[in-house]
Amino acid sequence: MSAPVLYSFRRCPYAMRARLALQAAGVQVELREIALKDKPGAMLQASPKGTVPVLVLPDRRVIDQSLEIMLWALQQGDPQDWLPTDAAARDQALACIARNDGPFKRALDRYKYPARFALTEGPAYREQGASTLQQWENRLTAQPFLQGTRWGLLDAAIAPFVRQFAHTDKAWFAEQDWPQLQGWLAAFEASPAFVAMMEKVPAWKAGDAPHITCFAYTATAPLAP
DSSP: OOOOEEEEOTTOHHHHHHHHHHHHHTOOEEEEEOBTTBOOHHHHHHOTTOOSOEEEOTTSOEEOSHHHHHHHHHHHOOTTOOSOSSHHHHHHHHHHHHHIIIIIHHHHHHHHOGGGGTOSOOHHHHHHHHHHHHHHHHHHHHSSSSSSSSOOHHHHHHHHHHHHHHHHSHHHHHHSSOHHHHHHHHHHHHSHHHHHHTOOOOOOOTTOOOOEEOOOOSOOSOOOO
């Protein structure tokens, strides 16, 4: 049976979280790294919206929303128990992800790319994003991970976006009174899972030999500081 095809862009936080979940689930995929300025026709045919990630299953079903890819992957296998164990915890995790994908992502885009939105500068939006980061700091003060006592779906869904925000102005981020959040992010970036998931591969072109990967790493324990 052929592997699912994943169209991805290495630095896109949506694609990163999809790869993290596929990795955690042990799902092998044919990875097709794309060039944003030259999106392959096969990807656009599968998902005309033209954004990554796009997962094409062997039965030709297409999943082109990153959170849906994460949930699909973890339904195939969840050896590290990323999925919340009860309905209330699941609803809370999804509500936090919605905040990340809505107000926080809107502020992040305008902070990082002000010219894209006809803005002269982005600090005002940095402060908007910081209000969400303070919430994550508060959660991490009360518990080891955003999801609770162990790394899970919520952590993986949000970490790539916090990373992008932090890297926009590393000095500013380091100056903030967020010791728990800063430590959580540093542990994520130093983890074998992150390093493996961020493997650099050439941009895919039609006719290239398949690059099959499960973003594997040697550590078997759940991601943790």
